Amino acid sequence: MTTRAAKTTLKASTNAKKRTPSRSTSKAPPLTIAMPRGRILDEALVLFKRAGIDLGAAEKARAGRKLIIPIPEHDVRVLIVRDADVPAYVEHGAADLGIAGRDVLEEQDRDLYEPLDLGIGRCRLVVAEPEDRPVDEMAKVHLRYATKFPELTRRHLQARGIVAEIIKLYGSIEIAPLVGLADRVVDLVSSGETLRQHRLREVETILEVSARVCVGRAAAKLRSDRIDDLVARLRAVVDSG
Ligand code: PRP
Numbered sequence: 476m477t478t479r480a481a482k483t484t485l486k487a488s489t490n491a492k493k494r495t496p497s498r499s500t501s502k503a504p505p506l507t508i509a510m511p512r513g514r515i516l517d518e519a520l521v522l523f524k525r526a527g528i529d530l531g532a533a534e535k536a537r538a539g540r541k542l543i544i545p546i547p548e549h550d551v552r553v554l555i556v557r558d559a560d561v562p563a564y565v566e567h568g569a570a571d572l573g574i575a576g577r578d579v580l581e582e583q584d585r586d587l588y589e590p591l592d593l594g595i596g597r598c599r600l601v602v603a604e605p606e607d608r609p610v611d612e613m614a615k616v617h618l619r620y621a622t623k624f625p626e627l628t629r630r631h632l633q634a635r636g637i638v639a640e641i642i643k644l645y646g647s648i649e650i651a652p653l654v655g656l657a658d659r660v661v662d663l664v665s666s667g668e669t670l671r672q673h674r675l676r677e678v679e680t681i682l683e684v685s686a687r688v689c690v691g692r693a694a695a696k697l698r699s700d701r702i703d704d705l706v707a708r709l710r711a712v713v714d715s716g
Contacts, residue, residue: 505552508551509564526705528551537555542554565694570691592685600627649673
């Protein structure tokens with residue numbers, strides 16, 4: 476921010492040659508929040524509204540496929556991004572804070588603060604396998620696990636002492652064991668309907684998941700007043716149930 480302000484001043488004074496530079500009237504940019512599109516967004520908007528920050532315009536703009544949404548009445552700007560991309564925007568300072576699932580945060584393990592668990596977007600990361608083809612972990616066969624979460628899967632397998640190949644996929648994980656791509660899947664379960672429809676059974680839960688506020692290190696220092704205020708308001712709403 477300082478660098479950008481300094482560059483602007485330099486350019487203005489060069490253009491104006493010998494004119495006396497006027498005092499900068501530049502104001503801090505709006506607080507930028509990276510929100511994941513999809514299920515979490517709807518629940519997050521409800522929480523923010525209860526916290527006195529109506530981001531309803533974000534919902535309307537999303538319907539119109541707008542992805543950068545200014546909310547001037549709250550001096551906020553919302554970025555609508557893929558859930559797995561939220562931590563990158565926040566870590567690199569393109570967003571001051573973000574909302575991301577614990578699954579995504581732990582998978583990427585970036586340098587972020589996580590000041591608040593919002594308790595929304597609840598689901599579980601589980602190991603599952605075909606009901607009629609249970610895996611024998613002790614058998615010396617070449618096991619394959621399909622998942623969107625290779626790092627969490629790797630940690631889980633390592634902790635269990637299971638040697639297996641991890642196949643990274645980007646969606647529709649449940650079909651992998653049905654078509655011979657994998658023996659097991661590691662995937663998110665919410666209602667359990669997708670597992671049921673594909674005749675998969677849960678073997679165990681790896682992680683209880685809900686969405687959290689994440690904050691980058693630079694923003695935590697430079698924008699602490701705004702962020703602390705927002706987190707305090709959201710915390711009050713979360714605590715009140
Ligand atoms: C997620 C997850 C499961 C499903 C679980 O997929 O990967 O497939 O939801 O929900 P359920 O237990 O309520 O059935 P998502 O909808 O995000 O799509 P994807 O398969 O493309 O990842």
